[in-house]
Amino acid sequence: MSEKKRRAGAAAAGPASSSKKPRAAASYAESLRSKLRPDASILSTLRSFASASSSSKSKAATKLAADHDPSADPSSSYIVVADQDSASVTSRINRLVLAVARSILSGRGFSFAVPSRAASNQVYLPDLDRIVLVRRESARPFANVATARKATVTARVLSLVHGVLRRGIHVTKRDLFYTDVKLFGDQSQSDAVLDDVSCMLGCTRSSLHVVASEKGVVVGRLVFHDDGDRIDCTRMGVGGKAIPPNIDRVSGIESDALFILLVEKDAAFMRLAEDRFYNRFPCIILTAKGQPDVATRLFLRRLKVELKLPVLALVDSDPYGLKILSVYMCGSKNMSYDSANLTTPDIKWLGVRPSDLDKYRVPEQCRLPMTDHDIKVGKELLEEDFVKQNEGWVKELETMLRTRQKAEIQALSSFGFQYLSEVYLPLKLQQQDWI
């Protein structure tokens, strides 16, 4: 019975779900339920949206396709690293080491050419909608007091990465550091050189088999293979499947979803997973539980590239929520050289948007006053290119800064615990209310 109830649970909002709050806001919130058209009608809206997204004519699709081409112009004035398989990375290391050996034999000495990753070298490209690294290399000779140590560290990291690839395993940055603490001194040094090596070889850090720890989870209409094991994300209960740290072990991605729902927080994820929202509206739901980690960003991008589905985001209505979107979409500055592989362009802001607070009559006491720091971050976001190019986002952010109010996704719980999955999201989808 519980099985049946669960599977069918999301199909219709039963009578038990009508809350009996005396407040006007609550009764208005309930009245929105009656605005909902039958699911079949909402689904047909979503289907046309999904097929429009997958048509390769869209700007974003072209961009994704171009990014995915590892043979992208090497003489370009920007450094864009790409995912490479082990064989390719190994041969790149071999070639690099051969070049160094030749240089020594020809009397020109032992030296590496290392791309500069300085902040001044990072630019935002509106065409690509990403932060990238300008191509500018500096020599790192061994026969120089200033660079002798760093050249040694570089050689050691190259050798360690070569070993990891040969054995076909994956390690963390911390593991790498501990293999030679005496040389590296502290982890920030081996980490920095690892980023250098990634730029030098033109490979992503995950291609080097050095992975980050994961904290993201996924459920919904998605099947994939994690290290050879078939994972059916409709059968992952409420907990979901932990997103694997090594994206190159992910294969065989299949889905009948109409969109990807990117959720900022764990609590909303749990609500949607428990209500099996993805069975009512076929979708893939994922969350990084706050600030997105590298593994979750790589995973989202893979899904977007392979499935060509639209991505809708559900974040808190505060500057931090928008900041999280920006990390998914444009990357973070300290990994700009890898931005092509980490970013997912064209994420739609579904909610909770500042204008939703009035539109859905979120009670005053569920809204929070913005702190001075919030306001500062909000104003900075208004200056960011990725916000400026989307008029709708600018308006929303201005509304937020004018009202000086923010709200969490959970604020919708004031209309009932399942209001999010039963009314708010279905209505958003029906009205195609994303920007």
Place this chain on the structure above:
Amino acid sequence: MSEKKRRAGAAAAGPASSSKKPRAAASYAESLRSKLRPDASILSTLRSFASASSSSKSKAATKLAADHDPSADPSSSYIVVADQDSASVTSRINRLVLAVARSILSGRGFSFAVPSRAASNQVYLPDLDRIVLVRRESARPFANVATARKATVTARVLSLVHGVLRRGIHVTKRDLFYTDVKLFGDQSQSDAVLDDVSCMLGCTRSSLHVVASEKGVVVGRLVFHDDGDRIDCTRMGVGGKAIPPNIDRVSGIESDALFILLVEKDAAFMRLAEDRFYNRFPCIILTAKGQPDVATRLFLRRLKVELKLPVLALVDSDPYGLKILSVYMCGSKNMSYDSANLTTPDIKWLGVRPSDLDKYRVPEQCRLPMTDHDIKVGKELLEEDFVKQNEGWVKELETMLRTRQKAEIQALSSFGFQYLSEVYLPLKLQQQDWI
């Protein structure tokens, strides 16, 4: 091919794994590899250990069994809440509300009897090896300026919990708070009353269907059902299965493991998952990625109670690692009333122990000096009952404080990335080197 390699990977340490470091420590570390007996011999050691653990004669097993009995003496002088099903919690709420109603009708007024959860009311019981709450109740009458608000909040939380149970869903503390921000004021108030309600009803917080967000993951020889979906943890790739936040939706736990390996950190978890350590030595591997969360603690306890397997812990060799063990074993003070359901007694400290640093000749540069704060925490731990009752732990902690050195699990990477899974852990298991 990769499939075959992967599955068989852990079965034997291939020639590729012999590292060629010139250092003495490294060559000593390699020499330990030759001390390893065949896996069959180690497995037979583990089998007898596992069967000894599951025999109900052991003190810990009796303790677990007693804890698991929800009908445990209600007239006891300690408050110990228990897991209850929805029907039972609902009827407890009904009885409580009826009693209040009768009190009003008989002219004695509207009042709740609330157990005190003050720190002074929390004691460590050596017999139970847990922190528990002394039974001492105070009245919370509505007709009193000092308690009128709290009595109202209590009634509201009871009603919300009742609603959640009726709908068969799970919510977070944050959701609960947002249903009535005006009344609760801030979340700490609804959280505190939720804990009160848990004590009043004699039910765990998870029985109230108010769950914590999860961050733990599990892989290995374990099959269970998460909300009706069958999860085979040998087929969860490298990422593992996210531990579900709602333990009452977990059922059908089955396993052919010989032990549970509790890992402090994500990086070590990833290494063991990638090497499929559990296929070489049948075990269940889980981690909370640092400080244990409630969901992971509940899950570990459920595994221990149902499977009666020994639990071996792999933590950093520092006071914080031991502190984490103490949370799994004895609970944290602010949830002492729930300690019976959250704690797992009799966890063995496998490593990395302070004595291992010399025993395994971990290079000096991979050890870290303890900070003043570390030393302070270490000295405090020496005074804790759960440490004092285990002579071996006292000795290890004294060694740590004397040498003033600590080390992370990753320090073992200095002998090769797979040293942990190929030499260190197998040798530990072979030598039954846990305390």
